[in-house]
Amino acid sequence: MTDWEISDQDSCSDNSIIRYVIRQKTAPRLEKKKDEARYKVNKEGRRKFQENLKRITEQKFFSKQKAAELEEMDTILGRRASQEPDVEKLVDEFHEVLVEACRSSFQTPRARNMNSARKTVPWWSEELTMMRKRLNALRRRYQRTQDNEELRTQRQNQYSAYKTNYATKIRKAKNLSWKEYCNMTTHTNPWNEPYRLAAGKWKKPTQITTLRKPDGILTADLEETLKHMLEHFVPEDDKSKDSDLHKKARALSMEPVYMEDDKAFTAQEIRNAVASLGDKRAPGEDGITGEIYKDALKLFPTYITAIYNGCLNKGHSQQDGRAQR
Numbered sequence: 001m002t003d004w005e006i007s008d009q010d011s012c013s014d015n016s017i018i019r020y021v022i023r024q025k026t027a028p029r030l031e032k033k034k035d036e037a038r039y040k041v042n043k044e045g046r047r048k049f050q051e052n053l054k055r056i057t058e059q060k061f062f063s064k065q066k067a068a069e070l071e072e073m074d075t076i077l078g079r080r081a082s083q084e085p086d087v088e089k090l091v092d093e094f095h096e097v098l099v100e101a102c103r104s105s106f107q108t109p110r111a112r113n114m115n116s117a118r119k120t121v122p123w124w125s126e127e128l129t130m131m132r133k134r135l136n137a138l139r140r141r142y143q144r145t146q147d148n149e150e151l152r153t154q155r156q157n158q159y160s161a162y163k164t165n166y167a168t169k170i171r172k173a174k175n176l177s178w179k180e181y182c183n184m185t186t187h188t189n190p191w192n193e194p195y196r197l198a199a200g201k202w203k204k205p206t207q208i209t210t211l212r213k214p215d216g217i218l219t220a221d222l223e224e225t226l227k228h229m230l231e232h233f234v235p236e237d238d239k240s241k242d243s244d245l246h247k248k249a250r251a252l253s254m255e256p257v258y259m260e261d262d263k264a265f266t267a268q269e270i271r272n273a274v275a276s277l278g279d280k281r282a283p284g285e286d287g288i289t290g291e292i293y294k295d296a297l298k299l300f301p302t303y304i305t306a307i308y309n310g311c312l313n314k315g316h317s318q319q320d321g322r323a324q325r
Contacts, residue, residue: 010135012167037099037287039106041280049105050295056100057300060093070299078302087310094307098296099286108287123177131166138162264309267301 004020011017039045054070061077062068068076084090142155195201210218211225219225242250274297277290297304 010139036285038109039102039287041291045106046295049101052104053101053299056097074300074302078306081306087314090307090310098288123173135162135166267305270305
Protein backbone atom coordinates (compact mmCIF):
# COMPACT_ATOMS: atom_id res chain seq x y z
CA MET A 1 0.00 0.00 0.00
CA THR A 2 1.64 3.23 -1.17
CA ASP A 3 0.94 6.87 -2.01
CA TRP A 4 -1.61 7.33 0.78
CA GLU A 5 -2.95 10.78 1.61
CA ILE A 6 -5.82 12.42 3.51
CA SER A 7 -8.04 14.10 0.94
CA ASP A 8 -9.58 17.53 1.47
CA GLN A 9 -12.67 16.33 -0.42
CA ASP A 10 -15.86 16.18 1.64
CA SER A 11 -17.03 12.65 2.46
CA CYS A 12 -20.62 13.57 3.51
CA SER A 13 -19.84 11.99 6.91
CA ASP A 14 -17.79 12.64 10.04
CA ASN A 15 -14.84 10.73 8.57
CA SER A 16 -12.13 11.96 6.23
CA ILE A 17 -11.33 10.28 2.91
CA ILE A 18 -7.98 8.46 2.76
CA ARG A 19 -6.68 7.66 -0.69
CA TYR A 20 -4.02 4.99 -1.27
CA VAL A 21 -2.76 2.65 -3.97
CA ILE A 22 -2.57 -1.12 -3.55
CA ARG A 23 -0.20 -2.96 -5.85
CA GLN A 24 2.56 -5.53 -5.90
CA LYS A 25 6.06 -4.36 -5.15
CA THR A 26 7.18 -5.19 -8.67
CA ALA A 27 4.27 -3.43 -10.36
CA PRO A 28 5.53 -0.67 -12.68
CA ARG A 29 4.36 2.89 -12.14
CA LEU A 30 2.29 4.22 -14.98
CA GLU A 31 3.93 7.53 -15.72
CA LYS A 32 3.30 9.77 -18.66
CA LYS A 33 6.42 10.26 -20.74
CA LYS A 34 7.84 13.75 -20.47
CA ASP A 35 8.19 14.17 -24.23
CA GLU A 36 4.71 12.88 -25.03
CA ALA A 37 2.52 15.61 -26.51
CA ARG A 38 -1.16 16.12 -27.27
CA TYR A 39 -2.60 19.06 -29.18
CA LYS A 40 -6.04 20.66 -29.28
CA VAL A 41 -6.61 20.82 -33.04
CA ASN A 42 -9.25 23.26 -34.29
CA LYS A 43 -9.92 25.37 -37.36
CA GLU A 44 -8.02 28.43 -36.12
CA GLY A 45 -5.10 26.31 -34.97
CA ARG A 46 -4.84 24.58 -38.33
CA ARG A 47 -4.73 27.96 -40.08
CA LYS A 48 -1.90 29.06 -37.78
CA PHE A 49 -0.15 25.72 -38.32
CA GLN A 50 0.02 26.22 -42.09
CA GLU A 51 1.42 29.73 -41.63
CA ASN A 52 3.95 28.63 -39.02
CA LEU A 53 5.01 25.55 -41.00
CA LYS A 54 5.83 27.70 -44.02
CA ARG A 55 7.65 30.27 -41.86
CA ILE A 56 9.69 27.72 -39.88
CA THR A 57 10.60 25.77 -43.02
CA GLU A 58 11.77 28.98 -44.68
CA GLN A 59 13.87 29.91 -41.62
CA LYS A 60 15.45 26.46 -41.36
CA PHE A 61 16.27 25.74 -45.01
CA PHE A 62 16.26 29.14 -46.74
CA SER A 63 17.79 31.48 -44.17
CA LYS A 64 20.71 32.35 -46.47
CA GLN A 65 18.63 32.59 -49.63
CA LYS A 66 16.10 35.00 -50.95
CA ALA A 67 12.55 34.27 -49.78
CA ALA A 68 10.88 31.92 -52.24
CA GLU A 69 7.26 31.14 -53.02
CA LEU A 70 5.71 28.10 -51.38
CA GLU A 71 5.66 26.01 -54.58
CA GLU A 72 9.30 26.85 -55.30
CA MET A 73 10.28 25.93 -51.73
CA ASP A 74 8.53 22.59 -52.11
CA THR A 75 10.35 21.86 -55.38
CA ILE A 76 13.79 22.78 -53.98
CA LEU A 77 13.26 20.70 -50.83
CA GLY A 78 12.05 17.75 -52.91
CA ARG A 79 15.16 17.90 -55.08
CA ARG A 80 17.37 18.15 -52.00
CA ALA A 81 15.63 15.16 -50.38
CA SER A 82 16.08 13.07 -53.54
CA GLN A 83 19.84 13.69 -53.46
CA GLU A 84 20.36 13.24 -49.70
CA PRO A 85 21.97 9.83 -48.90
CA ASP A 86 21.18 10.03 -45.16
CA VAL A 87 17.47 9.18 -44.92
CA GLU A 88 17.53 9.36 -41.11
CA LYS A 89 18.66 12.97 -41.34
CA LEU A 90 15.83 13.79 -43.75
CA VAL A 91 13.17 12.35 -41.45
CA ASP A 92 14.64 14.07 -38.39
CA GLU A 93 14.68 17.46 -40.10
CA PHE A 94 11.09 17.12 -41.30
CA HIS A 95 9.95 15.89 -37.88
CA GLU A 96 11.62 18.80 -36.07
CA VAL A 97 9.88 21.31 -38.34
CA LEU A 98 6.49 19.63 -37.82
CA VAL A 99 6.84 19.53 -34.04
CA GLU A 100 7.97 23.16 -33.81
CA ALA A 101 5.06 24.27 -36.01
CA CYS A 102 2.60 22.29 -33.84
CA ARG A 103 3.94 23.83 -30.62
CA SER A 104 3.63 27.31 -32.13
CA SER A 105 0.08 26.76 -33.37
CA PHE A 106 -1.93 24.48 -31.05
CA GLN A 107 -2.79 24.56 -27.39
CA THR A 108 -2.02 21.51 -25.28
CA PRO A 109 -4.47 20.01 -22.76
CA ARG A 110 -3.62 20.18 -19.10
CA ALA A 111 -1.50 17.24 -18.01
CA ARG A 112 -3.25 14.55 -15.98
CA ASN A 113 -1.76 12.31 -13.34
CA MET A 114 -1.60 8.91 -15.05
CA ASN A 115 -0.92 7.14 -11.74
CA SER A 116 -4.35 7.95 -10.29
CA ALA A 117 -6.53 5.98 -12.68
CA ARG A 118 -9.84 6.11 -10.80
CA LYS A 119 -12.83 3.98 -11.60
CA THR A 120 -16.08 5.80 -12.20
CA VAL A 121 -19.63 4.83 -11.30
CA PRO A 122 -22.63 4.81 -13.67
CA TRP A 123 -24.66 7.26 -11.59
CA TRP A 124 -22.06 10.05 -11.48
CA SER A 125 -22.82 13.17 -13.51
CA GLU A 126 -21.33 16.53 -14.42
CA GLU A 127 -23.77 18.22 -12.03
CA LEU A 128 -22.42 16.18 -9.11
CA THR A 129 -18.87 17.09 -10.09
CA MET A 130 -19.71 20.79 -9.95
CA MET A 131 -21.53 20.38 -6.63
CA ARG A 132 -18.55 18.51 -5.14
CA LYS A 133 -16.19 21.31 -6.14
CA ARG A 134 -18.57 23.88 -4.65
CA LEU A 135 -18.93 21.86 -1.42
CA ASN A 136 -15.15 21.52 -1.02
CA ALA A 137 -14.77 25.26 -1.55
CA LEU A 138 -17.40 26.02 1.13
CA ARG A 139 -15.71 23.58 3.51
CA ARG A 140 -12.29 25.17 3.07
CA ARG A 141 -13.72 28.66 3.50
CA TYR A 142 -15.50 27.66 6.72
CA GLN A 143 -12.41 25.92 8.17
CA ARG A 144 -10.13 28.86 7.39
CA THR A 145 -12.35 31.39 9.14
CA GLN A 146 -10.78 31.64 12.60
CA ASP A 147 -10.87 35.22 13.93
CA ASN A 148 -14.54 36.09 13.36
CA GLU A 149 -16.85 33.73 15.28
CA GLU A 150 -20.05 35.15 13.80
CA LEU A 151 -18.77 34.82 10.24
CA ARG A 152 -17.48 31.32 11.01
CA THR A 153 -20.93 30.23 12.25
CA GLN A 154 -22.58 31.73 9.18
CA ARG A 155 -20.22 29.89 6.82
CA GLN A 156 -20.59 26.66 8.80
CA ASN A 157 -24.37 26.79 8.37
CA GLN A 158 -23.99 27.53 4.68
CA TYR A 159 -21.59 24.59 4.31
CA SER A 160 -23.87 22.21 6.28
CA ALA A 161 -26.94 23.13 4.22
CA TYR A 162 -25.09 22.60 0.94
CA LYS A 163 -23.65 19.32 2.23
CA THR A 164 -27.17 18.04 2.98
CA ASN A 165 -28.32 19.00 -0.51
CA TYR A 166 -25.25 17.31 -2.05
CA ALA A 167 -25.84 14.07 -0.13
CA THR A 168 -29.49 14.08 -1.22
CA LYS A 169 -28.50 14.48 -4.86
CA ILE A 170 -26.09 11.52 -4.60
CA ARG A 171 -28.76 9.32 -3.00
CA LYS A 172 -31.28 10.16 -5.72
CA ALA A 173 -28.72 9.51 -8.46
CA LYS A 174 -27.91 6.10 -6.97
CA ASN A 175 -31.56 5.13 -6.71
CA LEU A 176 -32.30 6.26 -10.26
CA SER A 177 -29.30 4.32 -11.60
CA TRP A 178 -30.43 1.17 -9.77
CA LYS A 179 -33.96 1.49 -11.16
CA GLU A 180 -32.60 1.87 -14.68
CA TYR A 181 -30.45 -1.23 -14.15
CA CYS A 182 -33.45 -3.21 -12.91
CA ASN A 183 -35.43 -2.12 -15.96
CA MET A 184 -33.05 -4.20 -18.05
CA THR A 185 -35.41 -7.07 -17.22
CA THR A 186 -37.89 -7.58 -20.06
CA HIS A 187 -41.27 -9.31 -20.11
CA THR A 188 -39.89 -12.02 -22.36
CA ASN A 189 -36.88 -12.79 -20.19
CA PRO A 190 -37.35 -11.98 -16.46
CA TRP A 191 -34.39 -14.17 -15.43
CA ASN A 192 -31.48 -12.00 -16.56
CA GLU A 193 -28.90 -9.95 -14.65
CA PRO A 194 -31.04 -8.26 -11.90
CA TYR A 195 -32.73 -11.56 -10.99
CA ARG A 196 -29.46 -13.49 -10.84
CA LEU A 197 -27.87 -10.72 -8.78
CA ALA A 198 -30.77 -10.58 -6.28
CA ALA A 199 -30.94 -14.37 -6.02
CA GLY A 200 -27.21 -14.71 -5.46
CA LYS A 201 -26.83 -16.76 -8.64
CA TRP A 202 -24.59 -14.35 -10.48
CA LYS A 203 -21.11 -15.82 -10.80
CA LYS A 204 -17.99 -14.90 -12.67
CA PRO A 205 -16.98 -17.28 -15.47
CA THR A 206 -14.80 -20.09 -14.23
CA GLN A 207 -11.16 -19.65 -15.18
CA ILE A 208 -9.40 -22.83 -16.22
CA THR A 209 -6.06 -23.00 -14.44
CA THR A 210 -5.09 -26.64 -15.05
CA LEU A 211 -4.66 -28.81 -18.13
CA ARG A 212 -4.01 -32.52 -18.57
CA LYS A 213 -0.60 -33.22 -20.06
CA PRO A 214 0.12 -36.13 -22.44
CA ASP A 215 1.35 -38.26 -19.51
CA GLY A 216 -2.04 -37.84 -17.80
CA ILE A 217 -0.80 -35.55 -15.02
CA LEU A 218 -2.55 -32.20 -14.44
CA THR A 219 -0.60 -28.96 -14.37
CA ALA A 220 -0.08 -27.66 -10.84
CA ASP A 221 -0.74 -23.93 -11.27
CA LEU A 222 -1.43 -21.18 -13.80
CA GLU A 223 2.27 -20.67 -14.61
CA GLU A 224 2.74 -24.34 -15.49
CA THR A 225 -0.48 -24.28 -17.52
CA LEU A 226 0.71 -21.34 -19.61
CA LYS A 227 4.11 -22.95 -20.10
CA HIS A 228 2.45 -26.17 -21.28
CA MET A 229 0.25 -24.21 -23.74
CA LEU A 230 3.30 -22.41 -25.15
CA GLU A 231 5.16 -25.67 -25.63
CA HIS A 232 2.14 -27.14 -27.42
CA PHE A 233 1.18 -24.22 -29.68
CA VAL A 234 4.67 -22.78 -30.20
CA PRO A 235 7.00 -25.78 -30.09
CA GLU A 236 10.79 -25.41 -30.22
CA ASP A 237 12.15 -25.30 -33.77
CA ASP A 238 14.21 -28.50 -33.83
CA LYS A 239 15.77 -29.16 -37.26
CA SER A 240 16.39 -32.82 -36.43
CA LYS A 241 12.63 -33.43 -36.32
CA ASP A 242 11.88 -31.86 -39.73
CA SER A 243 9.91 -33.95 -42.22
CA ASP A 244 10.87 -33.96 -45.91
CA LEU A 245 8.32 -31.22 -46.58
CA HIS A 246 9.69 -29.07 -43.78
CA LYS A 247 13.27 -29.58 -44.97
CA LYS A 248 12.34 -28.38 -48.47
CA ALA A 249 10.48 -25.36 -47.06
CA ARG A 250 13.43 -24.47 -44.81
CA ALA A 251 15.91 -24.73 -47.69
CA LEU A 252 13.66 -22.64 -49.94
CA SER A 253 13.37 -19.90 -47.30
CA MET A 254 17.17 -19.60 -47.14
CA GLU A 255 17.59 -18.96 -50.85
CA PRO A 256 18.11 -15.29 -51.80
CA VAL A 257 15.23 -13.61 -53.60
CA TYR A 258 16.03 -11.53 -56.66
CA MET A 259 13.29 -9.07 -57.63
CA GLU A 260 13.11 -5.74 -59.35
CA ASP A 261 12.98 -2.70 -57.11
CA ASP A 262 9.54 -1.33 -56.35
CA LYS A 263 8.45 1.64 -58.40
CA ALA A 264 8.76 5.02 -56.72
CA PHE A 265 5.70 6.43 -54.98
CA THR A 266 3.79 9.06 -56.90
CA ALA A 267 2.47 12.20 -55.24
CA GLN A 268 -1.09 10.96 -55.78
CA GLU A 269 -0.35 7.66 -54.02
CA ILE A 270 0.98 9.58 -51.04
CA ARG A 271 -2.12 11.81 -51.05
CA ASN A 272 -4.41 8.76 -51.10
CA ALA A 273 -2.51 7.11 -48.25
CA VAL A 274 -2.55 10.26 -46.10
CA ALA A 275 -6.24 10.89 -46.88
CA SER A 276 -7.06 7.47 -45.41
CA LEU A 277 -5.61 8.46 -42.01
CA GLY A 278 -8.15 9.11 -39.28
CA ASP A 279 -8.16 12.77 -38.24
CA LYS A 280 -7.81 12.16 -34.51
CA ARG A 281 -6.92 8.47 -34.31
CA ALA A 282 -4.14 7.45 -31.87
CA PRO A 283 -1.27 9.85 -32.58
CA GLY A 284 2.23 8.83 -31.57
CA GLU A 285 4.32 10.34 -28.79
CA ASP A 286 4.83 13.51 -30.85
CA GLY A 287 1.04 14.15 -30.88
CA ILE A 288 0.90 14.69 -34.66
CA THR A 289 -2.56 13.55 -35.77
CA GLY A 290 -3.82 12.66 -39.22
CA GLU A 291 -5.40 16.07 -39.85
CA ILE A 292 -2.12 17.83 -38.98
CA TYR A 293 -0.24 15.61 -41.39
CA LYS A 294 -2.82 16.28 -44.12
CA ASP A 295 -2.25 20.02 -43.78
CA ALA A 296 1.51 19.49 -44.03
CA LEU A 297 1.08 17.46 -47.21
CA LYS A 298 -1.01 20.23 -48.81
CA LEU A 299 1.91 22.64 -48.38
CA PHE A 300 4.83 20.34 -49.28
CA PRO A 301 3.63 17.40 -51.42
CA THR A 302 6.86 17.10 -53.44
CA TYR A 303 9.08 17.25 -50.35
CA ILE A 304 7.10 14.62 -48.41
CA THR A 305 6.87 12.32 -51.44
CA ALA A 306 10.66 12.55 -51.86
CA ILE A 307 11.16 11.57 -48.20
CA TYR A 308 8.96 8.49 -48.61
CA ASN A 309 10.79 7.50 -51.79
CA GLY A 310 14.10 7.94 -50.00
CA CYS A 311 12.95 5.49 -47.32
CA LEU A 312 11.74 3.09 -50.04
CA ASN A 313 14.98 3.21 -52.02
CA LYS A 314 17.15 2.66 -48.96
CA GLY A 315 14.86 0.02 -47.47
CA HIS A 316 14.81 2.20 -44.37
CA SER A 317 12.37 2.49 -41.47
CA GLN A 318 12.63 5.22 -38.86
CA GLN A 319 14.62 3.84 -35.92
CA ASP A 320 12.65 5.38 -33.05
CA GLY A 321 9.23 5.19 -34.72
CA ARG A 322 8.56 8.95 -34.79
CA ALA A 323 7.60 9.37 -38.43
CA GLN A 324 6.17 6.05 -39.51
CA ARG A 325 2.85 7.36 -40.77
